[in-house]
Amino acid sequence: MPSQDPPNEHLPDPRPEDAATGTRRRKLRPAVVVPVVAVMAVMAVLVSLALFLRPGTTVDAAPSPAPASTTATAPAKTLPPAPAVSYYQQAGPPAGSPLEAVEPLQISVAKDLVGTRLAKGMVGISLEATDLADPSLSSGNASLVKLFQEADQPVLRFGGNAVDRRFFWTSTNEVVPSNYTGDKAHPVRAVGPADLARVNTLLDAVDAKIALTVDLGHYGPDRAADMAKHAAQIFGPRLLSFTIGNEPNGFGTNGVRPGGYTIENYVAELKAYANAINAVAPNVPISGPGAYDQKWWQPFIDADIPQKKILSFHYYPMYSCDGVVDPLASPTIANVMSRLMHERAVDYQQAALAAGRAAGLETWLPETGIAACPGSNETSRTHASALWTADYALNAAQLGITRIGFHSSLLTCKGGPPMSAVCSGGAYLKPDGKVSGRANFFGISMVAEMAEGKFLKVNTKGGGLVFAYALQNADGSTSVAIVNENDPEKSAQTEVTIKLPGEPLTGTMTQMTGPSYAAEDSTVIDGAKSEPVPLAERATVEGFKYGSQTQTFKLTAGTVTVLNFQY
Structure with missing residues (x-):
């Protein structure tokens, strides 16, 4: 039994402004004085070049100078062809449910680690x-x-x-x-x-x-x-x-x-x-x-x-x-x-x-x-x-x-x-x-049954009564667990948008469901009274966008969903 007292960009412009008008004053550059001796030296060089480059004389052409500035363009990332997939079939709300709307859920998974792990x-x-x-x-x-x-x-x-x-x-x-x-x-x-x-x-x-x-x-x-x-x-x-x-x-x-x-x-x-x-x-x-x-x-x-x-x-x-x-x-x-x-x-x-x-x-x-x-x-x-x-x-x-x-x-x-x-x-x-x-x-x-991993920082917004967790797995994949505690008898499916730390090539899911909060002996995983389907055999989350860092899909209320994204 527990204790009965449980602890709960702009940089500033360096040019001065005219105090009276508020406009920028242009600074005048001082005149440049070139000594006569220097001018005569330049003329002598030009005469010499003219004599050297007389008809019949050839010289190797110097390479053309590079443009003053160039911008390198990275080659577009080429993804392997998207494989054929089968999509996960979620159970919907019970027939006759009032289907109260749920605010969309936004999840952002960072690359930063929390400092803890799931073993x-x-x-x-x-x-x-x-x-x-x-x-x-x-x-x-x-x-x-x-x-x-x-x-x-x-x-x-x-x-x-x-x-x-x-x-x-x-x-x-x-x-x-x-x-x-x-x-x-x-x-x-x-x-x-x-x-x-x-x-x-x-x-x-x-x-x-x-x-x-x-x-x-x-x-x-x-x-x-x-x-x-x-x-x-x-x-x-x-x-x-x-x-x-x-x-x-x-x-x-x-x-x-x-x-x-x-x-x-x-x-x-x-x-x-x-x-x-x-x-x-x-x-x-x-x-x-x-x-x-x-x-x-x-x-x-x-x-x-x-x-x-x-x-x-x-x-x-x-x-x-x-x-x-x-x-x-x-x-x-x-x-x-x-x-x-x-x-x-x-x-x-x-x-x-x-x-x-x-x-x-x-x-x-x-x-x-x-x-x-x-x-x-x-x-x-x-x-x-x-x-x-x-x-x-x-x-x-x-x-x-x-x-x-x-x-x-x-x-x-x-x-x-x-x-x-x-x-x-x-x-x-x-x-x-x-x-x-x-x-x-x-x-x-x-x-x-979740893979071992290190917890990643997660930011969530909206979604009603929902809690989200993310793991960086040893194989480089990301697991996201979403506990959707909205009422399965009343709540409509929640639209979920996840921003991932990479561009996934696969996105699979397993899900625990039940018809109501009070339902007894009715909880199932992937439609059966058993453990989750093995990771390699899991179906793809519906709406998965191949190679996209942002994924959008819907989740039924009263569920625990574990997603896995491979990059």
Whole structure:
């Protein structure tokens, strides 16, 4: 859950003027006096030339002088013949829509770099630590392998509320202590080395990495170090970090530490854990504090611990579940589909980035989602959540956050956490292991499938509720992502004009669509419930002008579109 106080040419003429008339006065040049001796010398030379050039005498002609000034004309650029193409067929607005006009959108993509980049694995999935015990997390689960491949080299982060309450690590098959409590929907789980080995088969199958959280709720540095030792041996370079505890800022009020828990308590225990972990896994970075309260960031930064490499924070922008604390932070579609929500995310994430950069730390957002509220709300499972997810991830990456994890669960789609990006088939609390993605997962996939690149500066004007991002890719191409959050039920297509940093020979597109903000189980990419069509197979954006730096076309509302221009 988040903090409840989220940070938001003419050169001047040198000639003098006549003071009285305002006109320019011409300067008179002084007369030139030529001495008589000089004149006689010139005449002598002329006489000599006349005698020399008498009839019958020839001389080689000197080359004609070049004109006083010439202007070189660059040859016209010759383009190869334009290839035959097939154009992308966008879905239009639903039949009977009122089609409210949208102001044309102008996008100018500069050659200047922002200074940040989008890397593979930036967008990932956060799961509960107890999910490590789930047998479905295996390379043998075809549905899960396919799904995580569509997230393209994701980071799987394990933590959540479970890690400090219901997660028991043992490498010797110990019995779970009686002070670990859960319920039918959230049982206590014991996890051991065999579970980590099984999970590693999944990581290998989908080329994923992993980040782990150790239990701080039940104080035990030695047990945490034992887990770290086995994890480092099993996962090797796929293991990115350890976080010590999940949201320790809440321990004193949510029952994890009934006697109260202060920042000072946390720092002392953090040091004990970090030193114990470093002794057995010295090459694995420590991240933290994994808190949703800004006051806890700096104490972690200042703590004297080994391998302190990553500042991690959690943020759920919709934290006012009943709308009383902040009506604009309650989980409604109107709030989610607003420019204010985008700007609030910028403010909060920039605050974390400023703290991390000042300390020389990488900044991660390993646990996030639309809302921290339990149960269902009007944003759950909707197309609006898919639009929000894509913009939220791209915005975070452009700001400089290098890892982001959307919190999810492997519980059943029926009755399981409604905000989870993934869920399992089967009856309530009886998952069959056939895992699928919800609407917001397709927002993740759209971003994850983009080519790696460096963010370019972009200027936009008009277009209504729209956000645009551009990347300079390693192959020299330009990718432009446009998140069009205008209402797909009401808004007409938006006319888009893009000025590119070059003259493209190809311009292709892939697009995520949905019929309405509130539509559930209706979000598709390129017309199917799957990842984007591979780049080499994508159709050409309609209206593409071969070799033109300026491109104009139309985009349907309620879409995420990724364009790629090759030069």
